[in-house]
Amino acid sequence: xxxxxxxxxxxxxxxxxxxxxxxxxxSVILLALPVFLIMAxxxxxxxxxxxxxxxxxxxxxxxxxxxxxxxxxxxxxxQTVADAIKLLLKEDIIPEAADRKLFILAPYVMxxxxxxxxxxxxxxxxxxxxxxxxxxxxxxxxxSLSVLGILLAGWASNNKWSLYGAMRSAAQIVSYEIxxxxxxxxxxxxxxxxxxxxxxxxxAGVIWGFLPNWAxxxxxxTFLAFxxxxxxxxxxVNRTPFDIPEAESxxxxxxxxxxSGLRWAFFFLSEYANMLVVSAVAVVVFxxxxxxxxxxxxxxxxxxxxxxxxxxxxxxxxxxxxxxxFPRLRVDQLMNVCxxxxxxxxxxxxxxxxxxxxxxx
Amino acid sequence: MGVIHNDEMVLNIGPQHxxxxxxxxxxxxxxxxxxSDIQPVIGYLHRCFEKHCENLPYEQIIPFVDRCDYIxxxxxxxxYVTTVEELMxxxxxxxxxxxxxxxxxxxxxxxxxxxxxxxxxxVGAFTPFLYMFRDRERILDLFEITCxxxxxxxxxxxxxxxxxxxxxxxxxxxxxxxYFEPQLKEYHDLLAYNKIFIERTGDVGVLPPEVAVxxxxxxxxxxxxxxxxxxRKNEPYSIYDRFEFDVPVGEGEMGTVGDCxxxxxxxxxEMAQSVKIVRQALDQLPNDGNVHExxxxxxxxxxxxxxxxxxxxxxxxxxxxxxxxxNVPLRVKMRSPAFTALSVLNEIASGWMLSDILVILGSxxxxxxxxxx
Numbered sequence: 001x002x003x004x005x006x007x008x009x010x011x012x013x014x015x016x017x018x019x020x021x022x023x024x025x026x027s028v029i030l031l032a033l034p035v036f037l038i039m040a041x042x043x044x045x046x047x048x049x050x051x052x053x054x055x056x057x058x059x060x061x062x063x064x065x066x067x068x069x070x071x072x073x074x075x076x077x078x079q080t081v082a083d084a085i086k087l088l089l090k091e092d093i094i095p096e097a098a099d100r101k102l103f104i105l106a107p108y109v110m111x112x113x114x115x116x117x118x119x120x121x122x123x124x125x126x127x128x129x130x131x132x133x134x135x136x137x138x139x140x141x142x143x144s145l146s147v148l149g150i151l152l153a154g155w156a157s158n159n160k161w162s163l164y165g166a167m168r169s170a171a172q173i174v175s176y177e178i179x180x181x182x183x184x185x186x187x188x189x190x191x192x193x194x195x196x197x198x199x200x201x202x203x204a205g206v207i208w209g210f211l212p213n214w215a216x217x218x219x220x221x222t223f224l225a226f227x228x229x230x231x232x233x234x235x236x237v238n239r240t241p242f243d244i245p246e247a248e249s250x251x252x253x254x255x256x257x258x259x260s261g262l263r264w265a266f267f268f269l270s271e272y273a274n275m276l277v278v279s280a281v282a283v284v285v286f287x288x289x290x291x292x293x294x295x296x297x298x299x300x301x302x303x304x305x306x307x308x309x310x311x312x313x314x315x316x317x318x319x320x321x322x323x324x325x326f327p328r329l330r331v332d333q334l335m336n337v338c339x340x341x342x343x344x345x346x347x348x349x350x351x352x353x354x355x356x357x358x359x360x361x
Numbered sequence: 362m363g364v365i366h367n368d369e370m371v372l373n374i375g376p377q378h379x380x381x382x383x384x385x386x387x388x389x390x391x392x393x394x395x396x397s398d399i400q401p402v403i404g405y406l407h408r409c410f411e412k413h414c415e416n417l418p419y420e421q422i423i424p425f426v427d428r429c430d431y432i433x434x435x436x437x438x439x440x441y442v443t444t445v446e447e448l449m450x451x452x453x454x455x456x457x458x459x460x461x462x463x464x465x466x467x468x469x470x471x472x473x474x475x476x477x478x479x480x481x482x483x484v485g486a487f488t489p490f491l492y493m494f495r496d497r498e499r500i501l502d503l504f505e506i507t508c509x510x511x512x513x514x515x516x517x518x519x520x521x522x523x524x525x526x527x528x529x530x531x532x533x534x535x536x537x538x539x540y541f542e543p544q545l546k547e548y549h550d551l552l553a554y555n556k557i558f559i560e561r562t563g564d565v566g567v568l569p570p571e572v573a574v575x576x577x578x579x580x581x582x583x584x585x586x587x588x589x590x591x592x593r594k595n596e597p598y599s600i601y602d603r604f605e606f607d608v609p610v611g612e613g614e615m616g617t618v619g620d621c622x623x624x625x626x627x628x629x630x631e632m633a634q635s636v637k638i639v640r641q642a643l644d645q646l647p648n649d650g651n652v653h654e655x656x657x658x659x660x661x662x663x664x665x666x667x668x669x670x671x672x673x674x675x676x677x678x679x680x681x682x683x684x685x686x687x688n689v690p691l692r693v694k695m696r697s698p699a700f701t702a703l704s705v706l707n708e709i710a711s712g713w714m715l716s717d718i719l720v721i722l723g724s725x726x727x728x729x730x731x732x733x734x
Contacts, residue, residue, distance in 0.1 A: 054487075054488075057488055058487075058488050058491040058492070059491065059492065059495050060491065160370065160372050160373075164394075164715070240485060241485070241557055243485070244716070250380070250715060250716050250719055252378060252379060324487060324488050325486075325488060325551075326485075326486065326555070326557055327481065327484040327485040327486040327552070327555060327557045327558045327561060328484060328485025328486075328557070328561075328716075329557055329560065329561070330560070330561060330714060330716045330717065331394055331714065331716065332394075332714065333560055333561075
């Protein structure tokens with residue numbers, strides 16, 4: 001469902017065609033709402049999963065209090081809802097020495113990046129807001145908006161910890177975007193399209209006799225590219241072992257040290273939304289998007305949604321697993337990994353993929 | 362082309378900061394991420410320990426001693442009461458000696474678990490910290506059934522103990538040791554042999570042996586630098602000469618001798634040695650003997666002074682006690698191992714990055730309660 005299609009559908013209701021400006025605004029809002037809902041639900045579920053999983057990994061029980069039931073509740077499944085309500089009701093503190101305007105603006109800038117990136121994510125054969133012919137390029141481009149928000153937050157807070165976090169994060173996200181984008185290019189060489197749906201459609205069928213024809217299985221180079229992308233995307237969303245912008249034991253809370261209440265919640269929301277976006281890109285580009293793992297079986301649109309969400313969930317769970325297992329890298333080591341390891345491999349990968357598709361594939 | 366001027370920024374770490382291990386304040390001069398100078402500011406936990414001692418009877422000082430190094434209260438109390446006993450010439454029964462060793466070594470394991478766990482936290486690993494706390498909890502349970510307290514025990518008394526071991530303690534202790542020994546491997550897999558952990562700690566914050574000795578650094582920090590010095594071996598007090606155990610030293614396995622990894626590793630190996638000592642002590646523990654037998658009616662040491670030191674999980678803990686013959690000491694001076702460990706921080710940590718400072722600080726395993734006293 002795209003904006004164009006929605007406007008045409010509205011116009012088909014009335015003989016005159018209606019007011020085009022009004023219809024445009026209406027359609028955009030109608031499509032933006034579900035995207036926002038997806039973000040909100042994603043944050044609620046992912047935070048709950050993160051807390052519960054980390055608890056299980058650490059020999060704890062995790063949140064148990066909030067849930068359906070009169071007394072103790074069950075497994076605390078409403079914990080994140082309670083958290084969200086608490087955050088809404090908290091006092092909103094803006095430090096006196098902060099740059100007020102930028103301080104207020106920052107969470108929304110970060111939120112915006114994740115929000116508009118989701119518009120190009122195909123949840124199944126039909127469910128996406130805008131099927132652009134440059135979809136993947138668009139996502140990579142607007143994905144970098146989050147770094148702007150982090151920089152704004154770090155600078156506007158007028159706090160040395162925030163500034164450290166922001167500077168680290170700017171360097172980190174900008175660096176890791178390069179290997180991430182280069183590893184995506186390796187796949188685009190094979191698919192020949194930048195459209196998200198096009199990339200997914202090109203991964204239909206079977207390869208090597210039994211494996212699904214996903215890009216990750218296509219050839220050794222794309223297999224490697226998947227891991228480069230995955231590592232880079234973990235770094236891009238600032239999660240352990242690359243969580244140096246908000247390294248708790250060093251920088252207190254990094255760029256959002258001074259934030260509280262709803263503004264802090266927005267940072268949190270966009271952080272988890274960013275996680276969803278990079279996982280969705282990993283799934284679309286490397287893991288066949290909404291394609292069924294067994295070619296030709298269970299291919300309806302509902303199953304497509306199921307496969308897509310299932311794969312995204314697995315990728316997110318792996319990120320959560322990373323976070324609760326690894327220590328944190330240092331800033332310079334982080335940069336070394338990016339510029340001296342991932343980037344050269346990603347470059348060679350493009351070359352290798354090109355040769356492969358010329359001579360073998 | 363103009364010259365780029367780098368401004369130095371003074372960064373204030375603490376006193377409220379997630380990884381200052383209590384309330385320590387570090388005034389840090391930074392140039393970007395590089396730290397050029399570190400000035401620890403202490404005293405936020407100052408509780409007038411030594412002044413209190415001048416106004417309290419000997420036996421009432423024990424709870425204060427417990428509160429100095431609250432992570433290893435048993436060891437602190439052990440050091441204090443043996444010093445006073447030495448001054449008074451009290452010989453405690455065999456059973457008391459053994460129970461003291463068991464408690465001190467169990468507390469050493471608990472203390473090292475906390476040190477390694479929070480060190481992991483400083484490096485960014487959250488899960489090992491909770492695993493170690495889970496196991497530390499079982500040691501605290503053992504202490505709880507013995508004396509009712511989990512952190513500040515007041516268990517070692519001058520000339521004896523507050524309580525005898527409860528029924529079933531020996532079995533529970535054996536059970537714990539059997540459970541705990543295999544756990545060590547899990548910690549090693551999670552932290553010590555983790556590639557990222559090695560990257561963060563190997564070759565970082567190297568404390569050369571000569572520097573360590575000249576600053577008076579003791580305990581695992583000194584042994585991490587490759588100096589084989591352990592009072593339990595070199596100047597055996599109590600009945601430590603009856604047990605068989607090794608003194609692990611840093612060998613620079615993952616970098617240079619005396620780096621953060623070595624200090625971590627020495628503590629990890631020491632836990633295994635403590636398990637060994639506790640096992641031997643439990644095996645040899647005499648069944649008869651009254652722990653209140655040699656408690657003096659009145660603690661009035663003869664006129665004189667004494668300095669005695671013991672090996673706590675943090676190093677040489679010394680007590681200098683001057684007695685004027687009354688029941689209140691004239692002066693008690695505590696030589697704190699954590700204080701000397703902190704004093705070496707600027708020497709070994711300046712020139713490293715901001716993230717390393719906190720890792721090096723964590724590897725020194727300081728307890729602010731003992732530094733400020």
